[in-house]
Amino acid sequence: MFSAAHELRPPDEPSDQDPKTSPPYGEFPHEGDDLPYKVEVWDETSKYVEQVVAVSVSPAIGYAAYYAATREYPGRAITLRHKAAVISRWTGKAH
Numbered sequence: 001m002f003s004a005a006h007e008l009r010p011p012d013e014p015s016d017q018d019p020k021t022s023p024p025y026g027e028f029p030h031e032g033d034d035l036p037y038k039v040e041v042w043d044e045t046s047k048y049v050e051q052v053v054a055v056s057v058s059p060a061i062g063y064a065a066y067y068a069a070t071r072e073y074p075g076r077a078i079t080l081r082h083k084a085a086v087i088s089r090w091t092g093k094a095h
Contacts, residue, residue: 037062037087039069042077046092050076063088 035055039062043050053072054065059082066080070090078090 039065046077
């Protein structure tokens with residue numbers, strides 16, 4: 001039996017295995033780096049955080065996750081934090 005591996009790329013194109021290739025939009029966060037934006041879902045009494053549903057290094061992704069959480073958990077309080085500061089709060093109460 002004969003087996004062979006072929007690379008399907010032009011010969012002048014750099015390999016994906018090259019350790020010097022950097023991401024096109026700057027460096028990605030290293031494992032363990034600070035993810036300052038958090039989306040928290042509070043318990044039904046709004047006394048403690050029941051779960052953190054998202055963490056992000058990006059404010060846009062943090063806000064998108066916050067918006068999605070307000071739709072996913074309509075009766076719950078939701079907070080979007082940047083480190084210790086609350087950026088946005090959804091009370092979850094009907095008018």
